[in-house]
Amino acid sequence: MTQNQNSIAQHTLAVLVDNEPGVLARVIGLFSGRGYNIDSLTVSETMHEKHLSRITIATTGSPMVIEQIRNQLERLVPVHGVTDLTVEGNPIARELALVKVVGKGDKRVESLRLAEAFRAQVVDASTEHFIFEITGRVSKIEQFITLMEPLGLAEVARTGIAAIERGPEAM
Amino acid sequence: MARMMTGAEIVLEALAEQGVEDIFGYPGGAVLPIYDEIFKQNRVRHVLVRHEQGAAHAAEGYARSTGKVGVLLVTSGPGATNAVTGLTDALMDSIPLVCITGQVATQLIGSDAFQECDTVGITRPCTKHNYLVRDVNDLARILHEAFYVARSGRPGPVVIDIPKDVQFAKGSYLGANRIVHKTYRPQIKGNATAIRDAVDMIAGAKRPVFYTGGGVINSGPAASKLLREFVELTGYPITSTLMGLGAFPADDQKWLGMLGMHGTYEANLAMNQCDLMVNIGARFDDRITGRLDAFSPDSRKIHIDIDPSSINKTVKVDLPIIGDCAHVLEEMIRVWRARAPQADSAALKKWWAQIDTWRGRKSLQYKNRDDVIMPQYAIQRLYELTRDKDVYITTEVGQHQMWAAQYFGFKDPNRWMTSGGLGTMGYGIPAAIGVQAAHPQSLVIDIAGEASALMTIQELSTAVQHRLPVKIFILNNEYMGMVRQWQELLHDGRYSHSYSHSLPDFVKLAEAYHCVGLRAEKPAELDGMIREMIECPHPVVFDCRVHKLANCFPMIPSGAAHSEMLLAEDFEDDDIDYTVSDEGKAMV
Numbered sequence: 001m002t003q004n005q006n007s008i009a010q011h012t013l014a015v016l017v018d019n020e021p022g023v024l025a026r027v028i029g030l031f032s033g034r035g036y037n038i039d040s041l042t043v044s045e046t047m048h049e050k051h052l053s054r055i056t057i058a059t060t061g062s063p064m065v066i067e068q069i070r071n072q073l074e075r076l077v078p079v080h081g082v083t084d085l086t087v088e089g090n091p092i093a094r095e096l097a098l099v100k101v102v103g104k105g106d107k108r109v110e111s112l113r114l115a116e117a118f119r120a121q122v123v124d125a126s127t128e129h130f131i132f133e134i135t136g137r138v139s140k141i142e143q144f145i146t147l148m149e150p151l152g153l154a155e156v157a158r159t160g161i162a163a164i165e166r167g168p169e170a171m
Numbered sequence: 172m173a174r175m176m177t178g179a180e181i182v183l184e185a186l187a188e189q190g191v192e193d194i195f196g197y198p199g200g201a202v203l204p205i206y207d208e209i210f211k212q213n214r215v216r217h218v219l220v221r222h223e224q225g226a227a228h229a230a231e232g233y234a235r236s237t238g239k240v241g242v243l244l245v246t247s248g249p250g251a252t253n254a255v256t257g258l259t260d261a262l263m264d265s266i267p268l269v270c271i272t273g274q275v276a277t278q279l280i281g282s283d284a285f286q287e288c289d290t291v292g293i294t295r296p297c298t299k300h301n302y303l304v305r306d307v308n309d310l311a312r313i314l315h316e317a318f319y320v321a322r323s324g325r326p327g328p329v330v331i332d333i334p335k336d337v338q339f340a341k342g343s344y345l346g347a348n349r350i351v352h353k354t355y356r357p358q359i360k361g362n363a364t365a366i367r368d369a370v371d372m373i374a375g376a377k378r379p380v381f382y383t384g385g386g387v388i389n390s391g392p393a394a395s396k397l398l399r400e401f402v403e404l405t406g407y408p409i410t411s412t413l414m415g416l417g418a419f420p421a422d423d424q425k426w427l428g429m430l431g432m433h434g435t436y437e438a439n440l441a442m443n444q445c446d447l448m449v450n451i452g453a454r455f456d457d458r459i460t461g462r463l464d465a466f467s468p469d470s471r472k473i474h475i476d477i478d479p480s481s482i483n484k485t486v487k488v489d490l491p492i493i494g495d496c497a498h499v500l501e502e503m504i505r506v507w508r509a510r511a512p513q514a515d516s517a518a519l520k521k522w523w524a525q526i527d528t529w530r531g532r533k534s535l536q537y538k539n540r541d542d543v544i545m546p547q548y549a550i551q552r553l554y555e556l557t558r559d560k561d562v563y564i565t566t567e568v569g570q571h572q573m574w575a576a577q578y579f580g581f582k583d584p585n586r587w588m589t590s591g592g593l594g595t596m597g598y599g600i601p602a603a604i605g606v607q608a609a610h611p612q613s614l615v616i617d618i619a620g621e622a623s624a625l626m627t628i629q630e631l632s633t634a635v636q637h638r639l640p641v642k643i644f645i646l647n648n649e650y651m652g653m654v655r656q657w658q659e660l661l662h663d664g665r666y667s668h669s670y671s672h673s674l675p676d677f678v679k680l681a682e683a684y685h686c687v688g689l690r691a692e693k694p695a696e697l698d699g700m701i702r703e704m705i706e707c708p709h710p711v712v713f714d715c716r717v718h719k720l721a722n723c724f725p726m727i728p729s730g731a732a733h734s735e736m737l738l739a740e741d742f743e744d745d746d747i748d749y750t751v752s753d754e755g756k757a758m759v
Contacts, residue, residue, distance in 0.1 A: 018353065021303070022291060033296050064483055071480035077300040077320055077355050 010039060011066050011086040012093055012163045014171060015055040018078040019045050026076050027055055036061065036069050040095075040138075042160035052080065056163050083171050085163050093163035097141045102129045103152030111151040118144050129154070173343030178307045178333060179204035181344050182271065185314035187214045188347050191242050193233060193608050194218070195226040199246025200286060201273030204338035218608055218637050221629040223250050225601035227257020228627070231266045232605030235588045236563055238391055240267040240321050241605065247273045248286030251332075252293065256595060258328045259297040263592025264414060265389055267326035269317050270298075276336040277305060290332045299327030304334070307342030315350040324357025325478040326389055357477060361494030366502050369449075369473050369490055373503075374512030376447035378522045379407045382430065382459075385414030385591070386452015386476060387496050388584045394418070394497035395584040398451065401504050406519070408526055410438035412453050413576055414591045421580035427526070428535070431459040432727050433573040436534035436736060437526055439725075442467050443733035444525070450474045452496045455486040456592070457758075465732030475499050534725045534738055535577055544694050546571065546646045546717040550578040550618065553644060556701050562614045563606045565589065567599040567623030570652035570723045575618040597626030600643055604630055607639040614642070614705060621647040621714075622671055631684040634710040642704050642711045648719045649674060656722050661756050681712035690714040730755025 017023045024043055031038050040058040045051070059069060066084065073082045085091035099120070101111045104127075111130060115122065120134035129152075134144050138161065145156055165171065176184060182205050186194065195218045198206045209217050220226040223245045230241030241261075245254050251272040261268045275284040291303045300320050302313045310333070317329040373379065381402060387394045395418045402409050402425055409419050410427040419426055428435035430442055442448065448470045453459065460466040463485060472488040474481075475496060482491040492499055537547045550571075564579060565588040566572040572589055581587050588606060590598040599617035607615040617624075624645055634641050646652075654669040681688030687709050691700040697715070704711045724739035728751050 022295065025292070026295060029296055064487070068480065068484055071482070075478065075480050080354050 008060060008062050009086070010058055010060045011084055012091060012161060013057045013059065013070065013073070014083045014085055014163060015057065015073055016080040016082075016171060017053050017055060017076075018080070019051045019053040020078055023053070023078050024055070026078070027057075027073065030072055030076065031059070031069075034068075034072065036065065040160040042162055056161055058161050081171065083165065085165055088165050089167075091163045091165050093137065093161045094135055095138055095141055095161050096133065096135045096159045097145070098123070098157045099132045099134060099145060099148055099153065100129060100155040101132065101148050101152045102154045104128065107151045111148060114144070114147050114151075120144065173345060175341050176344050177204070178304075178310050178338040178340055178342065179208040181307070181310045181342065182314065182333070182338070183208045183212055183215060184344055185311055185347070186242065189240070189315070189318045191215055191240070194242040194244050195220055195229040195233070195605065196244030197221075197223050197226060197246065197250060199250050199273060201247035201275060201335050202244060202250075202271075202338075204335065205244065205271070205273070205333075217244075218604070218633065220601065220604075220633050222627065223253035224256050224597065225604070225627055225630045225633065227254045227268070227270065228260065228595070228598050228601035229605035229608070229630075229633075230268050230270075231257065231261050231264075231598075232565055232588050232602030233609045234266050234268060234605075235388075235602075236585050236606040237609045238585060240269055240318055242269050242271070244271045245273070246286065247275055247290065248288045250286075251288060251290040255293060255297060256593075258294055258330065260590050260593040260595045260598065261328040262297050262299065264590065265326050265385060266328070267321040268328035269321050270328060270330045272330060272332045273338070274303070274332045274334040277334045278336070280334065290330065294330045297328070298330050301330035301332065303332045304337050307337050307340040310337065310342060311345040312350050315345075315347040316352055318347075319350070319352055320355055323355065358479075358493050359477070359495045359498055361475070361492040361499040361502060363502070365490060365492045366499060367506055369492060370503055370506045370510065370512070372447060372471060372473060372490065373405060373407075373449060374507075374510070374514055376407070377515055377518035378444060378446040379405070379449065380427075380441045380445040380447070381407055381409035381449045381451065382411070382442065382453055383409065383415045383418055383451045384412040384453025387415055387418040390452065390496035392584055394452075394495075394500060397497055397500035397504060401500055401507070404504065404507055405514070408441055408523070410434070410441065412456065412459055412591070413589060415453065416576060416587045417581035417584045420582045422582065429576050431456075432461070433577065433723055433725065435577075436532045436725055436738065437529035439727065439733040439736060440529045441526055445470045448472045450476075450488070451500070452476060454481045455484065457485075460486060461727045462730055462732045465734070467733070532738065534736075537721075537724075537739055539694075540718065541694060543718045544691065544697060544715060546574050546648070546721050547578055548694065549646060549697060549715050549717060550574050552697050553616070553618070553701055554579045556698065557614060557616070557705065560614050560705070561610075561612070562586065562616065563588070563603075563610060565599045565602040565606060565615070565617045567617070567619045568594045568596045569620045569623060569654075570656065570721075571618055571620045571646040573653075573723045574646070579618070596623040598623075600624060600627045600630045600641070601633075603641040603643070604634050604637075604639050607634070607641050608637065611639075616642045616644050619643055619645045620652060621645050621649065621674060621677070622651045625675075628680070631681070631686055631710060631712070635685045640708055640710050642707075642713065644704070644713045645677060645715060646717045647674075647677065647714050648717050648721070650719060652721075653723070655720075659722070660728065661751055677712050677714035686710040686712055688712050688714065690716065692716045728755055729758040
């Protein structure tokens with residue numbers, strides 16, 4: 001509502017769901033149908049024997065909207081639980097990116113030097129290109145990509161955020 | 172040892188085990204094995220509708236009037252898509268349905284086969300949950316789970332899509348008692364501390380109002396009893412949404428009438444001026460709140476709801492209680508009795524005096540006429556002449572629906588079936604058929620408009636075939652009345668396509684369907700005709716010719732606040748001269 005509009009913030013939600021057909025469509029359909037944002041979405045089975053998948057969603061909204069999103073997600077029948085990692089504390093959030101840089105000469109050397117500084121690994125190379133694998137916070141990846149741009153950035157593939165709560169407690 | 176059966180046998184076995192006595196449906200290629208099983212048994216009665224939308228609304232009427240899960244059975248492709256309106260209606264109004272759809276054989280899925288559609292994809296956003304059954308050994312579990320999901324927590328529709336090969340395949344049957352849902356456990360009991368806090372807030376209120384909704388009806392008859400008990404204990408005024416009518420008796424002194432866009436002056440002003448609002452099983456719908464930033468500005472709000480996502484969705488509340496209305500009310504009454512709080516009687520006296528002043532405005536008054544039947548008068552007569560009868564009312568959507576809500580006094584829950592959330596024209600006739608199937612001896616009346624009734628008029632054939640003597644009481648003004656009223660209000664009386672030329676002769680139409688047709692044109696003949704309708708043992712279509720340009724008041728125009736109501740007395744008959752803000756015009 002109006003009083004909350006100033007406090008729009010990004011939240012990272014972890015959603016534990018049954019790994020069954022259509023479950024991702026349910027979650028995504030809820031976001032599109034009700035007009036919520038998805039900034040990033042990652043999904044993979046995390047507990048094979050229980051057939052449970054974990055969906056990590058970064059979304060933006062006022063506190064009232066974030067509460068709604070959480071409640072709406074929990075209402076879905078195959079959803080086991082939703083944790084707002086941002087509310088619980090400052091979660092560990094990491095992303096992986098594969099960055100293809102094409103170039104020769106100084107630019108090529110510079111890109112390799114920057115990759116070392118960012119602890120990015122070379123996972124594929126020819127005399128004309130590198131593919132770097134970089135892991136880290138979103139801000140670090142963004143920064144790396146920006147730096148690569150004048151050095152021959154050709155293509156980027158990113159995984160989206162995987163996030164987990166700090167400390168010994170589990171979801 | 173699990174019993175082996177075909178998929179189709181499993182469907183019928185599970186329905187019988189779930190206590191299903193009636194289902195509504197329409198056959199087709201992809202459900203033939205199930206229809207073959209229906210043919211071979213007599214535990215479950217099948218009511219053949221004329222269109223799948225009718226099956227869904229009939230199942231809704233059945234569910235609303237009994238509190239049980241309504242069941243429909245339709246074929247793949249168009250059968251499923253035709254049911255979508257009814258499914259969405261049930262989702263919006265929280266009605267428990269199980270919809271079984273046939274699907275093309277598993278190996279044909281995705282090949283654009285004849286009468287194939289992505290039923291689970293299409294119905295995902297309009298159901299509480301849905302399933303595509305790929306293995307016959309999952310079928311029994313899914314069927315029992317579907318009933319559990321449909322009726323538990325906030326009820327809603329569930330679709331089970333069964334490919335034709337799965338209906339033929341043999342698999343093991345599991346009884347309902349062997350099924351436990353993995354995840355779905357809605358919270359039923361309210362938080363004890365919150366309930367104690369609520370009782371304190373209620374006891375200390377100076378200008379309280381109970382605002383109740385369909386959640387009380389869905390919670391079961393016990394919830395209505397407990398609501399009456401609690402209102403009696405507190406002596407506080409009570410209003411209700413369209414969906415909640417009947418939970419509290421309309422002839423009680425504490426009843427303020429319905430609230431919202433066409434609610435009474437006293438109900439809306441009480442909401443606007445209260446210092447404590449106790450929302451029990453309602454969801455702050457836009458038809459209730461009017462302009463949000465002007466909604467009940469000075470009140471603290473308690474919200475009891477079984478669905479956590481209803482809390483703080485549009486209106487921020489001070490004290491949420493998540494739980495089933497009956498459980499929470501029972502606990503509140505217990506705490507209230509144990510504490511025997513002293514209410515502020517001086518403040519309450521003042522509050523009631525204020526309410527009486529608002530009541531004095533007589534917001535439901537209208538100018539009656541001798542030469543033409545006023546629609547409000549027709550409802551009043553219908554109410555008076557059926558008061559002592561075992562009567563169920565369904566409606567279509569529009570002016571007649573609001574007049575029915577305003578002028579028909581409901582005393583008991585589950586007697587009032589109307590499309591509230593989705594506002595589905597064409598709901599009333601099939602819904603009445605569903606109600607009549609559940610209550611063969613009762614008087615079931617669809618209060619209709621001529622435009623809505625025509626949307627599902629073919630279901631008259633269903634009523635006749637199954638000897639369901641429903642009464643279709645049409646307030647015929649030849650207009651889509653509510654559309655016309657809004658055009659008068661918002662578009663300077665440019666009645667774009669809201670007048671129906673070439674309407675059928677409803678008496679002849681009734682006769683063509685082997686129903687009885689009646690027509691009343693003058694107020695003097697109305698009572699006699701209504702009596703004739705009531706006493707008729709067959710389905711009746713009653714063409715009640717009413718004043719063509721009557722408007723439905725009171726009204727909160729879209730985008731306005733509760734305190735900005737339009738009353739009939741403010742307007743000369745047939746002439747609304749009121750300016751709606753541009754912002755308001757954009758709202759529906």
